[in-house]
Amino acid sequence: MxxxxxxxxxxxxxxxxxxxxxxxxxxxxxxxxxxxxxxxxxxxxxxxxxxxxxxxxxxxxxxxxxxxxxxxxxxxxxxxxxxxxxxxxxxxxxxxxxxxxxxxxxxxxxxxxxxxxxxxxxxxxxxHPTQALTDLTTLQRWFGRIEGLRLLYIGEGNNTVSALALAMTRFPGAELELRTPPGYGLADRFRVRAEQQAARYGSRFTERHDMDDLPADQDAIYTTRWQTTGTAKADPDWRRIFAPFQVTRRLWEDSPKAVFLHDLPAHRGDEVTAEVLDGPASIAFHQAENKxxxxxxxxxxxxxxxxxxxxxxxxxxx
Incomplete structure (x- = not known):
């Protein structure tokens, strides 16, 4: 079974x-x-x-x-x-x-x-394992491969990215970098598993809690909504902490060929600007269909x- x-x-x-x-x-x-x-x-x-x-x-x-x-x-x-x-x-x-x-x-x-x-x-x-499978299907469909792809994730270390970390690090040469707000990172058990798998499969996994020195030449930039479905944040000041992690067009200055991913639903003006979500780099609605x-x-x-x-x-x- x-x-x-x-x-x-x-x-x-x-x-x-x-x-x-x-x-x-x-x-x-x-x-x-x-x-x-x-x-x-x-x-x-x-x-x-x-x-x-x-x-x-x-x-x-x-x-x-x-x-x-x-x-x-x-x-x-x-x-x-x-x-x-x-x-x-x-x-x-x-x-x-x-x-x-x-x-x-x-x-x-x-x-x-x-x-x-x-x-x-x-x-x-x-x-959210079926979301990770959707994400990999979307990358495979768009690029013809997952091995060697470089993906930058910006946002909360939630159930979507925990599954993605477990999945993408099993493809040799793939690079997954997370930029998560301080206090809202990937749970330790998923981070440790991703690091172990990266070492085993020859992929790369990193996580930082700032938006400095972002990597260039990414193949995909990914974010998720700031309020994960069915959850609430105890800290009343959480929006101030998340604000620097908004996905805007400036991220494409160093990664001009990157596609944009979002698991949806999206809140334009929070985790991503409308210019990005509805712009030419966005394949978020192809991603939704691939679900x-x-x-x-x-x-x-x-x-x-x-x-x-x-x-x-x-x-x-x-």
């Missing part, structure tokens, strides 16, 4: 296969296959979602599956049923459960403690496992 609760649940073959399949789906090529024919996918979101929920719902339908949707008040978890019992019951009716919660991944691990139903983490407090293609690849992997490497091809965005 294959679960995706953390990027760490994926072996190297799995990671590369999902990215390759997402890239292929993004070209419009499905070879007429319907790998979810006869399957039922549960979609449970206890927090708001536009892209991820739609991506997995539409992706499941496009691959031949059927969906059952649950809102935040629909499951008996709200009346005290244990996560383990909920997982045992759902696994007797569903083939895959895609879930977004506000908690750590322990609840999803409890749902995964059975051998009938795959569980997919569509975002929790710690990590569906990546979701399809994840669902296929859950049900069929990794596709053989020889069956895939690199794609470059036209």
């Amino acid at each position: 294959r679960h995706l609760i953390s990027i760490d649940d994926l072996g190297d073959e799995d990671l590369r296969s999902i990215v390759a399949r997402g890239t292929r789906f993004s070209t419009g090529s499905r070879d007429g296959s319907r790998p979810l024919e006869g399957d039922v996918v549960g979609v449970y979101f206890s927090r708001t979602s536009t892209r991820t929920r739609t991506a997995f719902s539409a992706g499941a339908l496009r691959l031949g599956g059927q969906i059952v949707s649950y809102g935040p008040g629909d499951l008996q978890l709200n009346t005290g049923e244990t996560s383990e019992d909920t997982g045992r019951v759902l696994s007797r009716m569903l083939d895959v459960l895609v879930a977004r919660t506000a908690d750590d991944p322990a609840e999803m691990r409890a749902w995964a403690a059975q051998d009938r139903m795959s569980v997919v983490n569509a975002m929790c407090a710690d990590e 569906m293609h990546s979701a399809m690849a994840v669902l296929e992997w859950c049900r069929r496992g990794p596709v053989a490497a020889g069956d895939e091809e690199d794609g470059r965005q036209p």
Whole structure:
């Protein structure tokens, strides 16, 4: 039984296969296959979602599956049923459960403690693994490779970048530099894992808490919203701390060929200016579309496992 609760649940073959399949789906090529024919996918979101929920719902339908949707008040978890019992019951009716919660991944691990139903983490407090897969699919689609790419991330060390750090550092030659506000950096456990993987795979990972001496000649510049979905900041002065980390056009002076990434939703005038988000370097809405293609690849992997490497091809965005 294959679960995706953390990027760490994926072996190297799995990671590369999902990215390759997402890239292929993004070209419009499905070879007429319907790998979810006869399957039922549960979609449970206890927090708001536009892209991820739609991506997995539409992706499941496009691959031949059927969906059952649950809102935040629909499951008996709200009346005290244990996560383990909920997982045992759902696994007797569903083939895959895609879930977004506000908690750590322990609840999803409890749902995964059975051998009938795959569980997919569509975002929790710690990590957003399907976003990282979307990001890699977007880079692969745009550049035709991930190895050797240079990506500068500016913003909070949130669940999006924790997953990206676990994923991108597994590609040789890739360089990921984080610039996070003081006190809002990547959690230690993810930073340590990223540093270990960079040493192992021959990639590069760094994090600083200032905007001085930014690296030049980046391939991509990435940010996320300052208020991560479902969270609030205790410090009333947090906006002053974040203000220097806004993404503006000046960042393209030293990286004129860089594309701009954003996981959306975006708040123009906060983490990014409208000039950047709506400008010629932005591929944020291509990235949003690729969330569906990546979701399809994840669902296929859950049900069929990794596709053989020889069956895939690199794609470059036209």
